[in-house]
Amino acid sequence: MKTFLRLTGLTRPFAWWMLLAALIGFATIGSGIGLLMASAWLITTAALMPALSALQIGITGVRFFGISRGVIRYAERLISHNTTFRILTQLRVWFYDAVEPLAPARLAAYKSADLLKRIVDDIQSLENIYARVLAPPVTAALVTLLMWFVVGHWSTIAAEGVLASQLVAGIAVPLFTARLAAGTARGITALQGEQQLLAVDMVQGMSELRVFGMVGDYAERLNRTESQKLALQKKASLIEGLHESLTGLAMNGAVIWILYSMLPMVRTGATSAITLASLVFGVMASFEAFLPLTGSVQNIEADVRAGERLFEIIDAKPEVVPPAKPEPFPKSTGIEVKNLAFTYPGSNRPALDGVSFSVPQGGRVAIVGPSGAGKSTITSLMVRFWNPAQGEIAIGGRNIDRLDPEELRRNIAVVSQRTYLFGQSIRENLLLAAPETTDEQLRRALSMAGLDALQSRLDDWAGQHGMNLSGGERQRLAIARMILQNAPVIVLDEATANLDAVTEQALLDTLDRASVGRTVLSITHRLHRMERYDEIVVLYEGKVIERGNHEVLLKLDGFYAGMWRLQHGEEV
Ligand code: ATP
Numbered sequence: 001m002k003t004f005l006r007l008t009g010l011t012r013p014f015a016w017w018m019l020l021a022a023l024i025g026f027a028t029i030g031s032g033i034g035l036l037m038a039s040a041w042l043i044t045t046a047a048l049m050p051a052l053s054a055l056q057i058g059i060t061g062v063r064f065f066g067i068s069r070g071v072i073r074y075a076e077r078l079i080s081h082n083t084t085f086r087i088l089t090q091l092r093v094w095f096y097d098a099v100e101p102l103a104p105a106r107l108a109a110y111k112s113a114d115l116l117k118r119i120v121d122d123i124q125s126l127e128n129i130y131a132r133v134l135a136p137p138v139t140a141a142l143v144t145l146l147m148w149f150v151v152g153h154w155s156t157i158a159a160e161g162v163l164a165s166q167l168v169a170g171i172a173v174p175l176f177t178a179r180l181a182a183g184t185a186r187g188i189t190a191l192q193g194e195q196q197l198l199a200v201d202m203v204q205g206m207s208e209l210r211v212f213g214m215v216g217d218y219a220e221r222l223n224r225t226e227s228q229k230l231a232l233q234k235k236a237s238l239i240e241g242l243h244e245s246l247t248g249l250a251m252n253g254a255v256i257w258i259l260y261s262m263l264p265m266v267r268t269g270a271t272s273a274i275t276l277a278s279l280v281f282g283v284m285a286s287f288e289a290f291l292p293l294t295g296s297v298q299n300i301e302a303d304v305r306a307g308e309r310l311f312e313i314i315d316a317k318p319e320v321v322p323p324a325k326p327e328p329f330p331k332s333t334g335i336e337v338k339n340l341a342f343t344y345p346g347s348n349r350p351a352l353d354g355v356s357f358s359v360p361q362g363g364r365v366a367i368v369g370p371s372g373a374g375k376s377t378i379t380s381l382m383v384r385f386w387n388p389a390q391g392e393i394a395i396g397g398r399n400i401d402r403l404d405p406e407e408l409r410r411n412i413a414v415v416s417q418r419t420y421l422f423g424q425s426i427r428e429n430l431l432l433a434a435p436e437t438t439d440e441q442l443r444r445a446l447s448m449a450g451l452d453a454l455q456s457r458l459d460d461w462a463g464q465h466g467m468n469l470s471g472g473e474r475q476r477l478a479i480a481r482m483i484l485q486n487a488p489v490i491v492l493d494e495a496t497a498n499l500d501a502v503t504e505q506a507l508l509d510t511l512d513r514a515s516v517g518r519t520v521l522s523i524t525h526r527l528h529r530m531e532r533y534d535e536i537v538v539l540y541e542g543k544v545i546e547r548g549n550h551e552v553l554l555k556l557d558g559f560y561a562g563m564w565r566l567q568h569g570e571e572v
Contacts (some may be wrong), residue, residue, distance in 0.1 A: 003308050007129055020162075028069065029285070031287055032285045034064075035065035044273065083130060087127060091250070093121060095310060096119070096453045101120075121435070130298040131297055140166075144170065146165055151258065161257030162254045163254045165255075165257065166286070170560075176296050178293070180242070181298050186301055186305045188233060189305055189307035191229040192229065201218070223313065255283060322404055327502035329395075330396025331396065334359060335359040335395055336393070336394040337358065337392075340355040341388060342390075343389060349428055353541075357537045359520070364534055367537050370563075373539040374541075376493055379523060387401070410485075410487065413485040414482075415493065419475060425460060427459060436486055449479040449510060452506055454473070457529075478495070491521045505528075527568075531549075531550045534549065538559055
């Protein structure tokens, strides 16, 4: 109930549009009722062969309601679609605004296909809130009221019987069929989600599945969910059919009742047979308003489920909250890391445990250590994807939590080992780092990054996740982005990890040239040209175990010296 109320609250800005659409929906059914009543009147009157002039009023009525029904239905479609799309737009913007600050820390637990499903399908299904859940009961209530007055004008007993049938069709039948269908809509949504996850995995991991001979297995799982979904959809269709039959039964009950209660009045001449025929047809037409009601009750379940899935994400507290009054990014960019500790949620081992080091303004420091030592975690904390559990990182003497996170990220160029390339052109992928750049500047950056071959391919599609480029080219494209970003602080996180030795050497030269005068923190487990660094910090299981320059560390003959000898072909 709470979720439902929250969902309806989201549509509040469109309350007037929704009311207007419901009123026009009522007018559409009202003209349908008018059309059938006028037609019944015309046919029965004509059967008595009166003068043509006596039929004029009926002919005009049929014409009027015939035309107005079409026009009003058109207006109703227009307004209800307009309202639905406005609501959808608002929901999408609302969800995206709420989700953005959660990335990446709070979204790490969700699979990308699951998030996609929430953003696309769950929000889409919320359009039902207006179109199928809120509007039909309003229309049905107004039609019930109308028929109460129309039939009641001739006979209160007849009107009471009609009202009873309408309450059965409007309340009892939808509740009964919705009870039968309990769990169906939710089940279909869940299976659709599962199918999407499988389909995305299948498409993205097709090469792996083929190598391991698992394509058939995945196809089988996909088929299984499809048949489960079809079974549920069949059940939903049967229930819908049952609902239509029961509504028809209630309508026939109303017709029988009205005939039963009013025929004696016709016999006594208290009312005419023509009026009775018109009322019977009017009552039949009014039941059109009750057909969407089962959908209404059933959709509540699906909508609440979709709402729960959306609220589950947006109710998460962002890991990083920007300061109320952010301080400007400092002019000097020396980095001071003090006693830093951090543990990933759900992990029982700290990724960082009391790490301290500093990088002087314009200096270069390397963080080295084996895989899993916590090196990349330092990058994530520096750009404030996460907050440290203890300790602080300061740039230019200012704790980074006092800076605007967006400005901080603009001033730190990160080249990481996992570069994400968008499925767009090479130009667009580069412009991400500096949107105002000319093609000439883009080409220069590509050339500096050793990508002369791509200079003439700016408009080429980079492929899904950059698949049209080699691993090395992707990495160099990230370096070109870094050059374009022109930030005073550079963090290289295994920036040359995917390159062959010759390209790596050339690129290290480029990086050295591009980073002159900037503060550089280089994270690596490959020990190349280490003498360039002012200081090398050796991390092991989240702790600093050695520090000093290359020469000092070799002399120390500890862990670093061992790594060095191992990588350079000597026995440890
Ligand atoms: P590599 O050189 O292999 O990239 P690294 O030294 O950069 O390793 P980190 O990526 O910082 O290591 O990881 C440090 C520890 O934290 C590892 O034990 C890793 O399993 C864990 N870890 C990293 N990212 C996450 C995450 N998002 N959630 C949970 N644990 C994580």
